[in-house]
Amino acid sequence: MSGQMLRLSPAACTCFRLRSAARRVTAIYGRHLAPTGLKISQFSLLGFIAAEGPVSIGRLAELVATDRTTLTRNLRPLLNDGLVEPAASGDRRRREFAATAAGRSLFKRALPLWADAEQEVRDAMGPKITADLHGALDRSMERLADL
């Protein structure tokens, strides 16, 4: 009985735990990245765009596992701040984007701060739990890929 109750308790929910963990870790990274003016989501997005070269919204959506329409809006702050700019595209349906020089420069300045955040989390959790978490997340995402 109590086992059943425990499994049904809201806090036992896989989704709830993942979301809680994401919120908490997001806050930690946010503190480190604050001097750059970048949120962690913007940092990730900028990094992918810089690494991929000119890239379309749809391709980005695959890369970052985010809804296409979310990216349309997440790009706005980066465009407004001149970190990303539209790039030429052969297909007029497709809009492509690339990092500007300012964008690449800011990303490079943000990298060590991101590494500090990564290290703070690793220090708090210890190498074993960190590795376990990464492994569990990776294998989970593989299995959930086509749902």
Add this chain to the structure above:
Amino acid sequence: MSGQMLRLSPAACTCFRLRSAARRVTAIYGRHLAPTGLKISQFSLLGFIAAEGPVSIGRLAELVATDRTTLTRNLRPLLNDGLVEPAASGDRRRREFAATAAGRSLFKRALPLWADAEQEVRDAMGPKITADLHGALDRSMERLADL
């Protein structure tokens, strides 16, 4: 060199992976809960309120590990839909909330759908990876509790 590049690649970020996983799993739960009109975050919040009885914003913020001010707004839809209502409070600074009969009823109807989502994720990941993920998340959250 390539190892260094890999570690610095945006996709290797703990925060990015957690957020991606949370998005993906959120979508799965959302599909199951859609017939109830509840988002997974609303389902969790309603569950906590129903389980705790009259509870303040501040207490809820601790329970669900969410910023206090976020909860102020997350409560709105639940209040508007008559699932949660204000409750008396001895301290006029504190606003307390409790689930209504409709709220408890809807939560009970949503529970099996939530269980279906939980099961779908478990089936996709398998019992071992599921247990590993839960364990890694639990231990991570413990270690990150006071950061």
Add this chain to the structure above:
DNA sequence: AGCCGGAATGTGTATATGCACATAATATAC
């Protein structure tokens, strides 16, 4: 009684997230 520090909460602003729906442009079938 009156002041005052701390506690509990709300608001303004900005971003993140995704579904349903609409639009534009390319590719394909005939």
Add this chain to the structure above:
DNA sequence: GTATATTATGTGCATATACACATTCCGGCT
């Protein structure tokens, strides 16, 4: 070569998230 299916994207709406700042109230001190 046009009608149509498909592809790529944007928009309206609603919610989720949290920081900085403002407000209101309680409790203790004088």
